[in-house]
Amino acid sequence: MPEADETREPLLHASVYEELRRRLMTGKIIPGVGISTRGLALELGVSQMPVREALGRLSAEGAVLIRSKRKIETPPMTRERFTDLLACRLLLEPEAAVLALPHIDTPAIARLRALDRDLDAAIAAGDVIRYMECNAAFHFDLYHANRRPTLNRLIESLWLQFGPFMRTVYEHFGAANLVDQHRLALDAAEAGDSEALRAAIAADIADGMGLIGQAWLRSQVDA
Numbered sequence: 011m012p013e014a015d016e017t018r019e020p021l022l023h024a025s026v027y028e029e030l031r032r033r034l035m036t037g038k039i040i041p042g043v044g045i046s047t048r049g050l051a052l053e054l055g056v057s058q059m060p061v062r063e064a065l066g067r068l069s070a071e072g073a074v075l076i077r078s079k080r081k082i083e084t085p086p087m088t089r090e091r092f093t094d095l096l097a098c099r100l101l102l103e104p105e106a107a108v109l110a111l112p113h114i115d116t117p118a119i120a121r122l123r124a125l126d127r128d129l130d131a132a133i134a135a136g137d138v139i140r141y142m143e144c145n146a147a148f149h150f151d152l153y154h155a156n157r158r159p160t161l162n163r164l165i166e167s168l169w170l171q172f173g174p175f176m177r178t179v180y181e182h183f184g185a186a187n188l189v190d191q192h193r194l195a196l197d198a199a200e201a202g203d204s205e206a207l208r209a210a211i212a213a214d215i216a217d218g219m220g221l222i223g224q225a226w227l228r229s230q231v232d233a
Contacts, residue, residue, distance in 0.1 A: 026056055027064035034073050034084070035169040036142045037177025045074060045082040073170035087175040089227055095172050096223070099215050102165050103153070104208040107195065110156035111207060114199050122151060122199075126192045138180045142173070145218075148192055152199075172219060179222050182229075189217060 030050070033039050047065065051058045065082060068074045075085050085091070129144035146169065153162050191214035198206035 022056060023060040023063055026054060026060040027067055029054065030061075030064050030068060031073075031166070031170060034068070035166065035173040036139065036146050037173045037180075038139060039084060039174050041084050041087070041174045041178055043083070044080075045084075047079075047082070068170065071167050071170060073167075084174045085171070087172075087227070092172075092175075092223060092227060095168055096215070096219055098168050099165070099172075099219065100212055102161065102168070103149070103215060104211045106153040106156055106158065106161055106165060107199075107211045108204045108208050109158055109161070110152055110154075111199060111202065111204055113155040113157065114152070118151075118155060119196060119200055122148060122192075122196055125151065126190070126196065129192070130190075138177060141180065142177060146173075152195075172223075176219060176223065189213070191217060 030039075039045065045065070047058045047061045050061045054061070065074055065076060069076045072085065074082055076082050125144055125148045129141060129148060132138075132140035132144055150162070150166075153165060156162070191210045195207055195210035195214065198204075198210055
């Protein structure tokens with residue numbers, strides 16, 4: 011039926027776009043490696059058109075660079091870009107967590123603690139991709155409870171831009187020596203302590219993206 015075709019195509023384009031967003035946020039798209047529209051289309055089982063459209067939208071969000079039809083990649087991470095992204099995360103994410111606090115109930119705490127355990131298991135196994143998946147799931151399960159979709163979408167746009175970079179960073183430096191700020195954040199949420207929750211999320215960002223990311227950038231300058 012024509013109606014079915016008309017509705018399926020926009021849904022298809024949207025699903026390709028959301029899948030590529032998810033891959034960027036969790037580091038499944040590797041920095042420095044060209045992004046092939048043909049390869050992605052084959053992998054996703056779609057034509058190249060929805061892939062090109064999705065990449066065009068992601069380019070407008072600063073997540074990919076389209077230099078030509080054959081040269082598409084994630085933007086290089088400079089010190090200036092890194093500093094800007096880090097500052098924006100520190101501005102938005104602690105506030106997003108605090109706004110979620112009134113809506114975090116006992117089942118939500120249990121789900122978040124389970125995600126944190128999965129994250130710890132990924133660190134122990136040296137599974138960087140699983141670590142990044144669990145880390146993203148933890149943060150956005152927490153933030154989405156705030157019922158502020160515009161704020162959360164802004165935060166997602168930041169994750170699109172630093173996800174591939176952090177995949178490289180964690181592969182080189184790991185995350186095993188970081189303080190478990192997620193646990194501290196959950197303890198604060200369970201106690202209803204908004205300031206402790208704000209501090210834990212800020213420290214999580216500053217420790218992970220901040221300290222480790224800066225160490226990676228310094229290593230590249232010194233190399």
